Amino acid sequence: MIISIIGTGSMGMGLAQQLGKAGYKVILGSRDLIKAKNKAHSIDGEITGGSIEEAIASGTIIIPALKYPLILDVLKEHRESLAKKIVLDISNPVGVKIDKDTSTAEEIAKVIPMSVIVKGFNTVFSNILKTTPRFGNQYANLFICGDDKDSKSIIMEIGRVLGYDAIDIGPLKAARYLEALTLFQIYLGEELNNWNLTLKLLIRES
Numbered sequence: 001m002i003i004s005i006i007g008t009g010s011m012g013m014g015l016a017q018q019l020g021k022a023g024y025k026v027i028l029g030s031r032d033l034i035k036a037k038n039k040a041h042s043i044d045g046e047i048t049g050g051s052i053e054e055a056i057a058s059g060t061i062i063i064p065a066l067k068y069p070l071i072l073d074v075l076k077e078h079r080e081s082l083a084k085k086i087v088l089d090i091s092n093p094v095g096v097k098i099d100k101d102t103s104t105a106e107e108i109a110k111v112i113p114m115s116v117i118v119k120g121f122n123t124v125f126s127n128i129l130k131t132t133p134r135f136g137n138q139y140a141n142l143f144i145c146g147d148d149k150d151s152k153s154i155i156m157e158i159g160r161v162l163g164y165d166a167i168d169i170g171p172l173k174a175a176r177y178l179e180a181l182t183l184f185q186i187y188l189g190e191e192l193n194n195w196n197l198t199l200k201l202l203i204r205e206s
């Protein structure tokens with residue numbers, strides 16, 4: 001399995017570092033090939049740098065680590081090569097207006113209808129991603145949603161390998177609430193002036 005990441009920013013690099021450390025084969029794709037190769041070289045593990053085209057063509061799972069709505073244009077341009085692949089959407093509608101009856105994940109699904117969309121990691125701040133999901137004796141949740149059970153299981157397993165307490169929260173439509181949750185976390189980060197935080201789900205079994 002090859003995991004391809006598009007974009008060498010904060011989340012792209014954080015994911016590449018953690019996936020590389022965990023032993024996954026990763027392709028780091030960028031519009032700037034030299035940058036992709038240099039950044040890939042700076043990370044431990046089986047990481048290679050490539051163009052966006054190469055990353056999409058070779059990956060089983062594609063993670064666009066790009067801002068919304070730019071993500072829509074980039075994915076649309078590669079719609080054919082993305083067909084049948086799992087696209088893990090980590091985006092949040094930060095600084096953009098999005099209708100209450102949709103989400104960035106659902107808008108992404110509309111532009112690449114032949115791909116399987118799974119939503120996750122959008123609630124994980126980059127500094128948590130780059131350090132550890134561990135908070136004392138608790139582990140950060142990784143909320144995952146999507147309409148394809150098998151693809152969700154693959155992403156949940158990757159999340160567990162990286163140390164997260166992964167939870168399946170239902171169909172892709174649940175991304176509407178998950179994205180709202182992140183906006184609340186961002187509010188908390190700013191208000192408390194501390195980005196080392198995450199919201200944890202506590203469930204009483206009986």
Ligand SMILES: NC(=O)c1ccc[n+]([C@@H]2O[C@H](COP(=O)([O-])OP(=O)(O)OC[C@H]3O[C@@H](n4cnc5c(N)ncnc54)[C@H](OP(=O)(O)O)[C@@H]3O)[C@@H](O)[C@H]2O)c1
Binds near residue numbers: 008011091093
């Ligand atoms: N930062 C967080 O804590 C956090 C947490 C959870 C989710 N997210 C989500 O993760 C996504 C990425 O966020 P980020 O913080 O990693 O952003 P970022 O640091 O700004 O990185 C975005 C990357 O997009 C690429 N890019 C920019 N313009 C492009 C273009 N025209 N065509 C192709 N690629 C382009 C760039 O990589 P290249 O220069 O290599 O092309 C850039 O480094 C966003 O959707 C965000 O909502 C962020």
